[in-house]
Amino acid sequence: MPKPRFVPRIRVVREETIILGPGKADLLDAIQRTGTIRDAAAELEMSYMRAWNLVRTMNDSFREPLVTTTRGGSEKGHATLTETGNQALKIYREMERAAEKAAAPVFAKLKKLMN
Amino acid sequence: MPKPRFVPRIRVVREETIILGPGKADLLDAIQRTGTIRDAAAELEMSYMRAWNLVRTMNDSFREPLVTTTRGGSEKGHATLTETGNQALKIYREMERAAEKAAAPVFAKLKKLMN
Numbered sequence: 429m430p431k432p433r434f435v436p437r438i439r440v441v442r443e444e445t446i447i448l449g450p451g452k453a454d455l456l457d458a459i460q461r462t463g464t465i466r467d468a469a470a471e472l473e474m475s476y477m478r479a480w481n482l483v484r485t486m487n488d489s490f491r492e493p494l495v496t497t498t499r500g501g502s503e504k505g506h507a508t509l510t511e512t513g514n515q516a517l518k519i520y521r522e523m524e525r526a527a528e529k530a531a532a533p534v535f536a537k538l539k540k541l542m543n
Numbered sequence: 544m545p546k547p548r549f550v551p552r553i554r555v556v557r558e559e560t561i562i563l564g565p566g567k568a569d570l571l572d573a574i575q576r577t578g579t580i581r582d583a584a585a586e587l588e589m590s591y592m593r594a595w596n597l598v599r600t601m602n603d604s605f606r607e608p609l610v611t612t613t614r615g616g617s618e619k620g621h622a623t624l625t626e627t628g629n630q631a632l633k634i635y636r637e638m639e640r641a642a643e644k645a646a647a648p649v650f651a652k653l654k655k656l657m658n
Contacts, residue, residue, distance in 0.1 A: 430558050432604070436642050437552045440653065443545050447657070489547070490657050512656055519653045523646040527551050530645030531638040538555065538634045541627055542562070542605050 432542050434535050436527035438520065447489040448520055452482050456509060456517045459483075459495055465507045483507075490516065547657050549650050551642035553635065562604040563635055567597050571624060571632045574598075574610055580622045598622075605631065 440448040451472075458468035469479035487493040494513035498506045509517065555563040566587075573583035584594035602608040609628035613621040624632065 432555055432557045432562055434638070435554045435556060437554060438646060439550045439552060440547055440650070441550060442547045447547055448653075488658075492656075516653060516656055519649060519656075523549070523649045523653070526645040526649050527642035530641040531553060534634060534638045534641050535555070538563075538631060538638070541607075541631055541634075543603075 429543065432539060434528075434531065436524055436531055438523050438527060440520070442489065445485065445489070448486065448516065452486055453517060453520050455479060455482055456486075456494065456513060459507050460509050460514075460517070463507065464505050465495075465497065466505065468507070486516075544658065547654060549643075549646065551639055551646060553638050553642060555635070557604065560600065560604070563601065563631065567601055568632060568635050570594060570597055571601075571609065571628060574622050575624050575629075575632070578622065579620050580610075580612065581620065583622070601631075 437450050438448075439446055446452070454472060455468055455474075458471045459465060462468045462471060465479050465483060466476055469476045472479070483495045487495060490512055492512040493510055494516055495507055496510055497508075552565050553563075554561055561567070569587060570583055570589075573586045574580060577583045577586060580594050580598060581591055584591045587594070598610045602610060605627055607627040608625055609631055610622055611625055612623075
């Protein structure tokens with residue numbers, strides 16, 4: 429039987445709004461990798477509209493936008509992570525790693541109870 | 544503006560199955576508190592069928608069932624956490640606390656970037 433494992437998922441929230449979570453962090457990753465919101469959305473199998481809404485929520489929640497886009501010219505449609513975007517993503521991943529590392533020894537106790 | 548905060552959500556998985564996560568842990572809590580799966584389901588606004596399915600998934604994933612129920616007699620419908628159920632819930636909450644504590648200082652850095 430495959431071994432059980434655990435995944436720490438961090439939600440950064442303000443009231444009912446998720447400012448940053450697993451989905452938004454993956455979107456930032458995909459934008460960084462693909463260079464456009466359209467390709468990032470396709471990769472994550474979400475609609476372009478939904479990806480834009482997630483970007484807008486993130487951009488509105490930080491002092492500086494996390495993602496900027498080029499509206500015209502030869503770079504039209506290009507999306508890029510700002511310095512703040514890069515930092516936010518990096519810190520978020522660091523939170524995930526810190527959570528995982530701290531919970532791992534506790535999980536070892538849970539595993540003993542499992543099949 | 545209300546302050547941002549973060550919530551660590553731990554998923555214990557085996558392949559695609561979530562063995563224990565926020566919803567199942569809350570269900571165990573509610574069963575412990577209410578003493579029946581029906582009342583626990585109502586409290587969490589989930590169907591009785593769904594609550595039973597979650598209980599079955601948990602019970603099948605551990606060496607001992609986490610929840611036992613009384614099928615007849617004056618205690619009919621009564622549900623209770625087993626010793627393993629109590630332990631699993633306690634360890635799960637401990638994982639959440641460990642994750643939160645470890646991620647908190649990292650989150651302080653993220654907050655500085657936020658509105």
